[in-house]
Amino acid sequence: MNHCGSDDQCGNTRWVSVGETEDPVSRDMHSTIATPPTVPVGEQRRHSRIAFGGPAIGITIATGLLFLASLIVQPQSVSHSSLLGMLPFAAILAIVAMGQTLVIQQGGIDLSVPGMLSLTVVLMTHYPNGDSGKLAPALLISLGALLAAGLLSGLLVARVGITSIVVTLGMNAVLFGFVINITNGTPRPTTDALHSFASGTVAGVPATVIVAAAICVVTWFVIKRTVVGRRFEAVGASAIGARAAGLEAHRFRVATYVGAALLYWSAGVLLAGVVQTPSVFQGDTYLLPSVAAVVLGGTSLLGGRGSVVASAIAALFLSQLDQLVLTTGVNSAIQNLVQAAVLAIGIAIYSVPWARLRERFEHGRDEEPAESPGGAVGDPSAVNVVIRQSQEEE
Numbered sequence: 001m002n003h004c005g006s007d008d009q010c011g012n013t014r015w016v017s018v019g020e021t022e023d024p025v026s027r028d029m030h031s032t033i034a035t036p037p038t039v040p041v042g043e044q045r046r047h048s049r050i051a052f053g054g055p056a057i058g059i060t061i062a063t064g065l066l067f068l069a070s071l072i073v074q075p076q077s078v079s080h081s082s083l084l085g086m087l088p089f090a091a092i093l094a095i096v097a098m099g100q101t102l103v104i105q106q107g108g109i110d111l112s113v114p115g116m117l118s119l120t121v122v123l124m125t126h127y128p129n130g131d132s133g134k135l136a137p138a139l140l141i142s143l144g145a146l147l148a149a150g151l152l153s154g155l156l157v158a159r160v161g162i163t164s165i166v167v168t169l170g171m172n173a174v175l176f177g178f179v180i181n182i183t184n185g186t187p188r189p190t191t192d193a194l195h196s197f198a199s200g201t202v203a204g205v206p207a208t209v210i211v212a213a214a215i216c217v218v219t220w221f222v223i224k225r226t227v228v229g230r231r232f233e234a235v236g237a238s239a240i241g242a243r244a245a246g247l248e249a250h251r252f253r254v255a256t257y258v259g260a261a262l263l264y265w266s267a268g269v270l271l272a273g274v275v276q277t278p279s280v281f282q283g284d285t286y287l288l289p290s291v292a293a294v295v296l297g298g299t300s301l302l303g304g305r306g307s308v309v310a311s312a313i314a315a316l317f318l319s320q321l322d323q324l325v326l327t328t329g330v331n332s333a334i335q336n337l338v339q340a341a342v343l344a345i346g347i348a349i350y351s352v353p354w355a356r357l358r359e360r361f362e363h364g365r366d367e368e369p370a371e372s373p374g375g376a377v378g379d380p381s382a383v384n385v386v387i388r389q390s391q392e393e394e
Contacts, residue, residue: 056310059296063317070324077320077327084206088198088274090319091212092267094312096286097293098219099263101311104294105236106256107303108157108164113290115175116146116261117283120268122179125188125278132193143265149175150261154254176281183280190272198273208270212312215266219308232256237304288339289318295346318342 070077096113103110123142128134149171156167200207223229232252235242239249267286272278295301296317297310321342325335 056297056307056313058298059310059313059317062296063313063320066317066320066324070320074324074327077324082323082327084201086319086323088206088208088270090316091206091208092271092274093286093289093293093319094212094315095215095263095267095270096290097297097311097315098216098308099260099267100290100294101297101299101306101308102256102260102263103164104291104299104301105233105303105306106253107236107239108168108253108256109291109301110153110168110257110260111165111287112149112153112168112172112175113264113287114281114283115172115179116149116264117268117271117286118179118281119145119149119175120265121272121275121278121282122182122280124194124269124272125190126182128191130189130191132191135191135193139269142268143262145178146261146265146268147258150258150264151254153261154257157257158250158253179280185280187277187280189277190275194269194273195276198270208274211266211270215263216308216312219263223308233304233306236306288336288343289315292339292343292346293318295343301347 067078076082096117100110100113120142123145124135124138127138127141153164153167153171156162157164198208202210223232231242231247232255234245235247235249235252239253242249242252268283271282275282293314294306294311296314297307297312299306299311318339321338322335325338
């Protein structure tokens with residue numbers, strides 16, 4: 001015969017046998033694990049907004065401070081002409097960073113970005129060969145090629161089980177093989193229609209910025225405000241947990257690479273229009289900045305947490321930083337070093353567990369930091385503290 005524990009609510013029942021005694025520590029441990037704190041719905045929504053807006057707010061403030069510093073140090077870098085020259089490429093990098101964000105949210109990394117962009121640029125310039133009437137078929141051919149590449153990468157990662165680094169690095173080599181085969185290393189100018197669209201402005205705002213903003217809003221809405229998007233993030237946070245919940249993780253991972261390829265295609269089309277005679281390897285310079293933008297945007301390199309909005313703002317940050325560095329007269333090697341330094345700083349800020357390191361430093365390498373038994377629900381450290389205290393009392 002069993003009875004409710006003396007200090008427990010029957011709604012959170014821990015059954016004990018007649019004659020069994022509960023020591024206070026065990027009872028406290030049980031209440032710590034099983035009884036969640038009641039949080040009002042309004043507070044939950046407020047915390048969810050804070051969790052979503054945190055990285056975006058941080059990188060937005062950093063970007064504003066960078067523009068202010070540029071105005072003070074190098075006013076030429078924020079002149080009207082300089083901004084009109086920088087913003088189209090910032091918009092392209094933002095779209096690429098969104099695609100990279102999707103892949104990194106699934107715990108991978110996409111090294112095929114240069115090949116994806118370069119193949120799109122080549123198909124958009126070589127097939128029409130200056131004829132704007134052939135622009136529509138070129139759009140369809142390049143779109144089909146990139147979606148096929150993204151689908152193949154996704155299948156190899158999700159179905160075959162090959163790591164994303166190996167798959168995307170190999171895919172990048174294959175795509176560059178197509179680029180060299182199509183062009184023989186010879187670039188061609190873009191069509192007048194595509195160049196007019198990509199280099200045009202609407203109310204003084206570059207068209208590429210408007211396109212990038214629209215893509216960012218749509219992507220954000222799908223990920224953050226739809227059931228599919230929430231499941232996508234759940235799969236990225238824990239594929240095993242998602243499968244236990246009945247989600248087919250491999251489908252979301254395949255769709256991730258297809259969606260990223262779609263974003264790369266959009267960026268490649270704009271890139272082919274902005275640069276009047278693009279190089280056949282025009283996408284080479286976008287791999288490191290795309291990863292740096294994702295990291296600066298606060299997306300976890302372990303998957304799950306991420307924000308395409310923050311990644312897009314980080315792309316603007318990096319573009320203005322490059323503009324500031326270039327106006328000082330340094331060479332491109334220094335520019336690459338600056339990008340690498342920014343990437344390292346971003347990893348240090350968002351990926352290094354500073355709180356845990358500080359606790360270890362304060363309490364010693366072999367001594368775990370003591371916490372209140374009434375810690376957060378499901379907090380392993382709180383459970384370990386209670387168990388250790390129980391053992392010491394025994």
